[in-house]
Amino acid sequence: MTTFQFLVRLITFRPLLYTANALAWTVIYLIPIAPGLITQQFFDSLTGEDTLKAGTWGIIALLLAAALARVVMIYVGCITDVEFRFRVAMILRRNLLGHVLKQPGARAIPVSPGEAISYFRDDVDQTEEAISWSVDVFGLTCFAIVSSYILLKIDVQMTLLVFVPLILVVTVAQLATSRLQKYRAASRESTARVTGAISEMFGNVQAIQVAGAEDRVIERFRRFGETRRKTMLKDKLLGEALDAVFTNAVNLGIGLILLLAGTKMRGGGFTVGDFSLFVYYLTFVTQVISNVGKFMTYFKQMSVALARMLEMLQGAPARILTRKAALPLRKGAGQTAEARDDAAPIEAPEPLRSLEVTGLSYRYPDTGRGIEDISLRLAGGSFTVVTGAIGAGKTTLVRALLGLLPMDEGTIAWNGRPVEDPAAFFAPARSAYAAQIPRLYSDTLRNNILLGQENDKGKIGRAVHDAVMEYDVAHLQQGLETVVGPRGVKLSGGQMQRTAAARMLVREAELYVFDDVSSALDVETEAKLWDRLFESRGDATCLVVSHRRTALAHADRIVVMKDGRIEDEGTVEQLLASSETFRELWYGDERGKE
Numbered sequence: 001m002t003t004f005q006f007l008v009r010l011i012t013f014r015p016l017l018y019t020a021n022a023l024a025w026t027v028i029y030l031i032p033i034a035p036g037l038i039t040q041q042f043f044d045s046l047t048g049e050d051t052l053k054a055g056t057w058g059i060i061a062l063l064l065a066a067a068l069a070r071v072v073m074i075y076v077g078c079i080t081d082v083e084f085r086f087r088v089a090m091i092l093r094r095n096l097l098g099h100v101l102k103q104p105g106a107r108a109i110p111v112s113p114g115e116a117i118s119y120f121r122d123d124v125d126q127t128e129e130a131i132s133w134s135v136d137v138f139g140l141t142c143f144a145i146v147s148s149y150i151l152l153k154i155d156v157q158m159t160l161l162v163f164v165p166l167i168l169v170v171t172v173a174q175l176a177t178s179r180l181q182k183y184r185a186a187s188r189e190s191t192a193r194v195t196g197a198i199s200e201m202f203g204n205v206q207a208i209q210v211a212g213a214e215d216r217v218i219e220r221f222r223r224f225g226e227t228r229r230k231t232m233l234k235d236k237l238l239g240e241a242l243d244a245v246f247t248n249a250v251n252l253g254i255g256l257i258l259l260l261a262g263t264k265m266r267g268g269g270f271t272v273g274d275f276s277l278f279v280y281y282l283t284f285v286t287q288v289i290s291n292v293g294k295f296m297t298y299f300k301q302m303s304v305a306l307a308r309m310l311e312m313l314q315g316a317p318a319r320i321l322t323r324k325a326a327l328p329l330r331k332g333a334g335q336t337a338e339a340r341d342d343a344a345p346i347e348a349p350e351p352l353r354s355l356e357v358t359g360l361s362y363r364y365p366d367t368g369r370g371i372e373d374i375s376l377r378l379a380g381g382s383f384t385v386v387t388g389a390i391g392a393g394k395t396t397l398v399r400a401l402l403g404l405l406p407m408d409e410g411t412i413a414w415n416g417r418p419v420e421d422p423a424a425f426f427a428p429a430r431s432a433y434a435a436q437i438p439r440l441y442s443d444t445l446r447n448n449i450l451l452g453q454e455n456d457k458g459k460i461g462r463a464v465h466d467a468v469m470e471y472d473v474a475h476l477q478q479g480l481e482t483v484v485g486p487r488g489v490k491l492s493g494g495q496m497q498r499t500a501a502a503r504m505l506v507r508e509a510e511l512y513v514f515d516d517v518s519s520a521l522d523v524e525t526e527a528k529l530w531d532r533l534f535e536s537r538g539d540a541t542c543l544v545v546s547h548r549r550t551a552l553a554h555a556d557r558i559v560v561m562k563d564g565r566i567e568d569e570g571t572v573e574q575l576l577a578s579s580e581t582f583r584e585l586w587y588g589d590e591r592g593k594e
C-alpha cells in the first residue's frame with residue numbers, strides 16, 4: 001500500500017465526517033476573501049472609486065459579520081476536526097492492537113515493548129496529523145483559486161509575482177523531502193531505542209545491580225541519548241530550514257509587489273483599494289504556502305510511520321490497518337455479548353482421552369531453528385515429560401502445540417478430532433499453561449494467581465495447596481493480599497514459579513502444560529508438587545518440560561528431544577538403556593545435586 005493509498009483509505013473511513021470537516025475548513029479559508037474585498041471598497045470609497053456604496057458604518061458592519069462568521073465556523077471546524085482525528089487515530093490503534101492480540105502469544109510483537117509503545121503513540125499521531133492537514137490543503141487550494149481569479153482580474157503581472165515564490169517553494173520542498181524522510185526515520189528510530197532502553201532498564205534493575213553493570217548501562221543509555229540528540233537536531237534543523245524558505249519566499253514576493261504597485265498607482269491603472277486587496281491576500285498566501293508545506297512534511301512523515309506500523313503487522317496485509325470496524329466510544333458500548341463470550345472460559349469441555357500431534361514443525365523465521373516433524377500421543381490422564389539439552393526445542397514444542405507459535409506444518413487432534421485453531425482451542429478449561437519465565441504483575445498475590453478468574457475461595461485455596469505455596473502464603477505479611485512488586489520482585493524465584501503454577505492450577509483444566517516450572521524448586525518441594533498434583537488431579541493429563549529426575553521419575557512416558565527432533569521415547573528404564581542423551585541428562589542431574 002502506498003502512502004497515498006493509505007491516506008485515501010483513512011479519509012474514506014468516515015466519508016461524511018471527513019466531508020463535513022473539509023467543508024467547514026474550506027469555508028474558514030474562504031471567508032477572508034470577503035474582508036479583503038470589503039477593505040478594497042473602503043479604500044476606494046476614499047477616492048470615490050467604490051462600487052458598493054455601503055458607507056463607513058455599512059463597511060464596519062460587513063467586516064464584523066465576516067469576522068463573526070469566521071469565529072462560528074472555526075468553532076464548528078474544531079469540533080469536526082477533533083471528531084475525525086480522534087476516530088482515525090482510534091481505528092488505527094484498534095486495528096493494530098487487534099492484530100497484535102490475534103497473533104500467537106509468543107510472536108505478538110516483533111520489537112521491544114518500548115518500541116511498540118512508540119509505534120502506537122507517535123506513528124499514529126503522525127498519521128492523524130497528515131490526514132487532518134489534508135483538509136486544510138483542500139480549503140487553501142480553494143482560497144488560492146478564488147483569490148487568484150480576483151487578483152488576475154485586477155492585474156495579471158502582479159498576480160504572477162505573488163505565485164512565483166509559491167512555485168519556487170514547492171520545488172525546493174520537493175527536492176528536500178527525500179532527505180527529510182531519511183532524517184525523520186533516523187530520529188524516530190533513535191527515539192524508539194531510547195524508550196526501549198528505559199523500559200529494559202526498569203525491567204532489569206535487579207539484574208543490572210547484581211552484575212554491577214550500572215556504569216555500562218548508563219554509558220549505553222548516554223550513547224543512545226547522544227545519537228538521538230544528533231538525529232533529532234538534523235531532523236528539526238531541516239524542518240525549520242524548509243519553514244524559513246516557505247516564509248521568506250513569500251516575503252520576497254511582498255517586496256516585489258510593493259515596488260510594482262508604486263509604479264502602477266502612479267500610472268493610474270491601479271487603485272488604493274486594489275493595493276490593499278493585494279497586500280491583504282498576500283498574508284493569506286503566506287499561510288497557503290506554509291500550510292501546504294506543512295502537509296507535505298506530515299505526508300512524508302506519514303510514510304515513515306506507515307512503514308513502522310507495517311513492521312508490527314509482520315507480513316500481514318496492510319489493509320488490516322484501515323479495516324472498518326465499530327468504535328464503541330460511548331460508555332459501556334464495548335461490552336457486547338460477543339466480547340463477553342470471547343473472554344468466557346470454555347464450559348465443561350469434552351474430557352481428554354487422547355491428544356495426538358503429527359508432523360509438527362515450526363522454524364523461527366530469523367534463525368531457521370525450532371522443531372521438525374514432531375509426532376507424539378498423550379493418553380488421557382497420563383504424565384508425559386519432554387526432556388532434552390538446552391536449546392533442544394522443548395519450549396518451542398509446547399508453544400507450537402498450544403498455538404502460541406504458528407505451526408509451519410503438522411496436525412493436532414483432540415480425541416481424534418482435528419484442532420483447526422490451536423490458539424483459540426487450547427484455553428481453559430481445555431488446557432492451562434505455565435510458561436518457563438513467570439510473568440507477574442505489580443499487584444496482590446491473589447490477583448496474580450486469579451488473573452481475571454472469579455475469586456472462588458475454595459478454588460484458590462486448592463490451587464495454592466497444589467502449587468505447594470501454603471507455607472509461603474502463611475508467612476507473607478499480608479498473605480494473598482501481599483503486593484508482589486513489579487514483575488514479582490518481592491518473591492523468590494521458587495515462589496514466582498509456584499505462583500505461576502497456582503495461576504495455572506486455579507484454572508481447572510483437562511490438560512496442564514508445565515514448561516520447566518520446577519527449575520528453581522528444591523527436590524523436596526518439587527516432589528510435593530507432583531505428588532499433590534496426582535492426589536488431587538489424578539485424572540488430568542500433564543505435559544511437563546523438565547530435565548529433573550523428580551519429574552522424570554513420575555513420568556508415564558518420556559520424550560527425549562535433540563536438535564529440534566524427537567530422538568527417543570520411553571520410560572526411565574528403557575531410555576537409560578537406549579538413549580545416550582537421556583543418560584547424560586539423568587546422571588547430569590545427579591551430578592548437579594552433588
Ligand SMILES: Nc1ncnc2c1ncn2[C@@H]1O[C@H](COP(=O)(O)OP(=O)(O)OP(=O)(O)O)[C@@H](O)[C@H]1O
Binds near residue numbers: 396
Ligand atoms: N525467539 C526465538 N527466535 C529465534 N530462535 C529461537 C527463539 N527461541 C528459541 N530459538 C531457537 O530455537 C531452538 C529451540 O529453542 P527452545 O527454546 O525451544 O529450546 P529448549 O529446549 O526449550 O531450551 P531451554 O531448555 O533452554 O529452555 C534453539 O536453537 C533456540 O536457539
